[in-house]
Amino acid sequence: MDFTFSEEQQAAAEAARGVFADVVPDSVPSPALTRGAVAEDFDRTLWARLATTDLLGLLLAPEHGGAGLDPIALCLVLRESAKGLARVPLLESSAATATVQAYGSKELRTSGLLTRAARGEIVLTVAAHGRTGHEPAERAVTARRDGDEWVLDGTQTAVPWAYDADLIVVPAHTDADRSDRSDRAVLALVTRDQEGVVLTEQISTTGERLGELRLESARITASHLIDADGAWESLRLLLATGTCALALGLGERVLEMTAEYTGKREQFGHPLATFQAVAVQAADRYIDLRAMAATLWQAAWRIGTGAHGALPASGDVAVAKIWAAEGVRRVVQTAQHLHGGFGADVEYPLHRYHAWAKHLELSLGPAAAHEDTLGDLLAAHRLG
Structure with a gap:
């Protein structure tokens, strides 16, 4: 590419x-x-x-x-x-x-x-975390057709901007009324104030307000349900890739802050940045960021162009998520370490970046899970 x-x-x-x-x-x-x-x-x-x-x-x-x-x-x-x-x-x-x-x-x-x-x-916002944040989101809600309407039941947790969005896109699964498409994933567009929709406040690691979304026989018109092959998969991959982009931007700014601080802070009459131990740690985090960037742009290119490769685009996204989840954590941890006492000072902005980094890491999920996904894709490709 x-x-x-x-x-x-x-x-x-x-x-x-x-x-x-x-x-x-x-x-x-x-x-x-x-x-x-x-x-x-x-x-x-x-x-x-x-x-x-x-x-x-x-x-x-x-x-x-x-x-x-x-x-x-x-x-x-x-x-x-x-x-x-x-x-x-x-x-x-x-x-x-x-x-x-x-x-x-x-x-x-x-x-x-x-x-x-x-x-x-x-x-608009998206409910993409399932009941617990550790399961497929489309399995958390069921959708069944009732005449010209669809009826939704289930729970999605940690919905970002749930109290502020005009529409919430909710993945769900349904037993199809056509025998050739059973138990498929669909997307429902619901409003937070409609009958059958219950929101419970949750607070994220960043201090932002999230919402637990409970659907209790909530009804929507057929026009507000997207029933098309690949819709949820496309949305899921785009959300994951965008989250990797957020992790990259945050990590780059944190490394810039660290370079500025260690370049000015002196110890034994010399800037901290001139010490080999400091430079080596900063260099390692720079490598993390370059890997995060390379895998991000590869994933974004694949889902944007639909280019065919040895593996589906979900493989590229899995690699990007592995680097983003691990990389952003290492970057902020190293930054706090090199900032010394300032790294723990709540009056200094670094703690805000650490909180957001942890939220992004949790949103992406553990790298080990994405490595398992990648392994399954590689095995399927080899067997195929």
């Missing part, structure tokens, strides 16, 4: 740098010092700026007010957002609208939902 970014992708990244340049991570109170969530809503002012600069519809076609770009462009923008810990549902809303565009019914695609989302008027 060609790792050179196109002019359009670079323009999106440049616009993102301008929008996120003024975001200050330490302006949000520390989760350790705050009871409950750090804020009741996401950064609506920043969201409006993203809409003004056309960054909310990166994956949408021009007919919907979008830019018609690809997952690489989205990941470039997400990487910039993570450097300032931007509190916006950019990944979830972008991934959800891209899935609606690609797999939704004609009625849903032409309803104006996509255009309004690109303008920042409608926010």
Whole structure:
């Protein structure tokens, strides 16, 4: 593959740098010092700026007010957002609208939902963690047809921005009414205030408010259910790849902070950065970040182009998740170690990055699980 970014992708990244340049991570109170969530809503002012600069519809076609770009462009923008810990549902809303565009019914695609989302008027999020966060999300909710409606039952945990989004995309499974497609995955679009939808507040590692979503015979119209092969898999892979982009951006900023600190902090009359032990640790983390970047762009390229390889795109995403989950943890741990006492100071912004890194690591899941997935794919390829 060609790792050179196109002019359009670079323009999106440049616009993102301008929008996120003024975001200050330490302006949000520390989760350790705050009871409950750090804020009741996401950064609506920043969201409006993203809409003004056309960054909310990166994956949408021009007919919907979008830019018609690809997952690489989205990941470039997400990487910039993570450097300032931007509190916006950019990944979830972008991934959800891209899935609606690609797999939704004609009625849903032409309803104006996509255009309004690109303008920042409608926010979408995704319930992608299942009942416990350690099981396939589509197994946590059942969907059954009842006349012209669908009835949903089940629970999804840790739904990001659940209290702020206008629509929540919920993966579910159903026994098909056609014998050739039994027990398939579907996507349902629900609103948080409709009958049968119950939200219970949860607080993430970052201090952000999540929601446990319980569906108790919640009904939606057929037009708000996406029943297309590959829809959930496409959304799942895009969310995972976008999370890897967030981990990369966060890690890059943390390493920059560490370089700045060790370059100024002196011990025995010399900057810490001149000590071999410090330089070696920083160099190891730089290698982690380069590996995270290479595997991220490979995964984003595969899911964006549909290019065929020896393994399905899920294999590339699994490799990216392995490096992102392990790499971001090592980067923040090394940063805290090299910052000394400042690394544990809640008045210093590094603790915010550590909290977000832990959240991203948990969202991605353990590297060992992704290694098992990759092993299964390799075994299936060999046997095939």
